[in-house]
Amino acid sequence: MELFDRLQHPRTGETAILVQISLNASSNTYDKQEFQALARSAGANDVSFITGSRHSPDPKYFVGQGKVEEIRQHVLTNDADIVIFDHALSPAQERNLEKLLECRVLDRTGLILDIFAQRAQSHDGKLQVELAQLKHMSTRLVRGWTHLERQKGGIGLRGPGETQLETDRRLLNIRIKQINKRLQKVRNQREQGRQSRKKAETPTVSLVGYTNAGKSTLFNKLTDAEVYAADQLFATLDPTLRKLELPNQQKVILADTVGFIKDLPHDLVAAFRSTLQETIEADILLHVIDSQDEQRDMFRAEVNEVIAQIGADKITQIEIMNKIDLAEESTARIEPAHDDLPARIWLSSRTGEGLELLTQYLADYFSKSLFSGFLTLLPQYARLRARLFEYNAVTRETITAEGAFSLQIVIQQRILEALLKEEGVTLDMLTSDMPVE
Secondary structure (H helix, E strand, O other): OOOHHHOOOOOOOEEEEEEEEEEOOOOOHHHHHHHHHHHHHOOEEEEEEEEEEEOOOEOOOEOOHHHHHHHHHHHHHHOOOEEEEOOOOOHHHHHHHHHHHOOEEEOHHHHHHHHHHHHOOOHHHHHHHHHHHHHHHHOOOOOOOHHHOOOOOOOOOOOOOOOHHHHHHHHHHHHHHHHHHHHHHHHHHHHHHHHHHHHOOOOEEEEEEEOOOOHHHHHHHHHOOOOOOOOOOOOOOOOEEEEEEOOOOOEEEEEEOOOEOOOOOHHHHHHOHHHHHHHHOOOEEEEEEEOOOOOHHHHHHHHHHHHHHOOOOOOOEEEEEEOHHHOOOOOOEEEOOEOOEOEEEEOOOOOOOOHHHHHHHHHHHHHHOEEEEEEEEOHHHHHHHHHHHHOOOEEEEEEOOOOOEEEEEEEEHHHHHHHHHHHOOOHHHHEEOOOOO
16 A cells, blocks of 8 residues: 555645646636635645746746746745646656655646545545546656655665566556456446346436536436535536436436536546446436536536547537526526527526426427337348347237238337348338237
């Protein structure tokens, strides 16, 4: 455990200096608030907020010599424990800054990883966070502390043939392989669950959105669940699945997933791919948006970017314009999809206003996406018949005098089209208007 104790994270109450530099003269007031919220979520007590602007990062310190000296003075004045940058730092930049400032330095990626480490509750969630941490740490083994320095030669100082750095790297690689092996088991288990839901013909609806947009509150309101929901970043990390019964008595699976954020670390997206698989495999995405936030358009774009990264950008999306209860004049309503814009439903997950519009919309959507009718299959389509039974799509079957299978089926249209494509046939070739006798 000694190796993992070296991960340097903010501890509750640590005095922190926050640094945010605008590159290419771009600045955003809300970014400052979000950065402060991130630092406080990790347990840091920010005493100074240092800003500046540059055309491009300095290769040695990210900031210029003058700004580094300013930061150093704030560290000395406030006896700071840590300096946190709202940017991704290279290992060399982080090492150079730590040496000059004589305190720990953390970048945005390390900060978000630390928050995720605190919030992960499930076994696989903790494994995924640890994997992302180790990958991040593996590029930062060469640090300024003596316990990681290479052994020196000389009488009585020669090592057993392996330096501390090499030992750390070897232990990291061993641990990463162990975690990947465990996570593969988790992926297999979740895949079995998804296949079971597909066979039971249960559609999946996945909640996505920027962190703190109100996804977990909406999830709790719809399913009477008790998922932790709070006015803080990344209140929910581990995915939760619950059944939701729609007004037409159809049942769907509702999935609550981790919230997204600007510049979400790529290692974290990769590590949580198995968690986000619920989003990739969903039949429809409910994109929850804080309708009262001035930055909602930027947040919408950030979420859609991550959705595209994980390959879920082709899935039908409905925008849930949440928190209408905070507006002076706003009523629950539906704005139908038009042009390239998805449908929008304005509601309040806190008060419940407009939830009936959402559930009815989902009921109508899935009713329209169902195929309910009759198929006549000749013996050469026995494999298609078997696949239909796999999906529990057959409600009744008889055999005609000619030896064909006459099936009454109810199945998702997209699944039926995929099965027909596998067999190289079209629906027109197999459908029949005659009921099963």
